[in-house]
Amino acid sequence: MSSSKKPTRVTPSRAVIKISGAGFGGTDPLEPESIDYILDQVNQAREGGTEIALVVGGGNIIRGREQKVLSRTAGDLAGMVGTTVNGIVLRDKLQSSNVPVLLQSALPIDRVTDPVDPDRADAHLRDGGVVVFVGGTGNPYFTTDSAAALRAGEIGADLILKGTNVRGVFSGDPSEEDAEFLPELTYESLVEQALGIIDVAAAKICQETGIPMVIFDLFEDGAATRALNGEEIGTYVYPEK
Numbered sequence: 001m002s003s004s005k006k007p008t009r010v011t012p013s014r015a016v017i018k019i020s021g022a023g024f025g026g027t028d029p030l031e032p033e034s035i036d037y038i039l040d041q042v043n044q045a046r047e048g049g050t051e052i053a054l055v056v057g058g059g060n061i062i063r064g065r066e067q068k069v070l071s072r073t074a075g076d077l078a079g080m081v082g083t084t085v086n087g088i089v090l091r092d093k094l095q096s097s098n099v100p101v102l103l104q105s106a107l108p109i110d111r112v113t114d115p116v117d118p119d120r121a122d123a124h125l126r127d128g129g130v131v132v133f134v135g136g137t138g139n140p141y142f143t144t145d146s147a148a149a150l151r152a153g154e155i156g157a158d159l160i161l162k163g164t165n166v167r168g169v170f171s172g173d174p175s176e177e178d179a180e181f182l183p184e185l186t187y188e189s190l191v192e193q194a195l196g197i198i199d200v201a202a203a204k205i206c207q208e209t210g211i212p213m214v215i216f217d218l219f220e221d222g223a224a225t226r227a228l229n230g231e232e233i234g235t236y237v238y239p240e241k
């Protein structure tokens with residue numbers, strides 16, 4: 001169960017924002033308005049002075065376990081390449097707004113990305129740039145939530161923001177009326193109750209690194225910035241100790 005003591009929300013100096021593929025588009029995998037909206041949210045978040053690294057999902061392009069054409073592992077490979085497509089889009093857009101960007105991939109795609117290198121990422125973030133991490137974990141059977149958890153640990157982020165299409169974590173299916181919104185809970189309880197909004201592997205890594213997470217509605221304008229300011233927005237997930 002979640003601890004009864006209300007946790008103090010972290011105001012990070014460095015944060016990882018996980019942007020799911022749904023943020024880039026829907027029916028059309030890449031929708032200009034959606035992408036401009038994401039860019040705006042990232043730029044707003046940077047204005048407060050927090051160092052920002054992004055971990056990009058790929059569900060708008062392909063999800064290994066949902067597609068019906070490829071084997072699971074080939075589908076996952078394609079999914080990871082899909083995250084790279086989104087990363088290329090973000091890099092291009094950020095560079096157009098004069099933000100220095102490093103695109104680092106856990107899956108080697110040499111011509112378009114650099115390999116994941118926490119030291120280089122650290123230096124780039126200190127210099128005021130944005131690092132975009134793609135390629136997930138580089139392994140099948142994982143999701144980009146786990147990648148966000150891993151990269152946050154490696155670059156010493158103080159907070160992970162996970163943008164979704166709901167307000168945060170609910171006690172059941174958010175579309176059901178009796179589902180209760182949970183403003184905060186521990187990773188332990190998230191895993192125990194199998195609430196499903198982040199994958200268990202990611203929650204376990206965050207328990208290990210001790211980095212809290214805010215799960216918030218990416219489509220609420222300014223929500224990421226408010227979460228970075230420690231405002232009570234979304235669901236705050238934190239390690240027991």
Ligand code: UDP
Nearest residue numbers: 021057058059063064076079136137142144
């Ligand atoms: N994926 C993978 N390993 C990883 C991360 C992602 O195989 O470490 C694949 C997997 O098929 C996944 C797809 O890439 O479904 C897109 O990632 P994800 O589902 O996390 O994207 P999101 O739902 O955040 O858009």
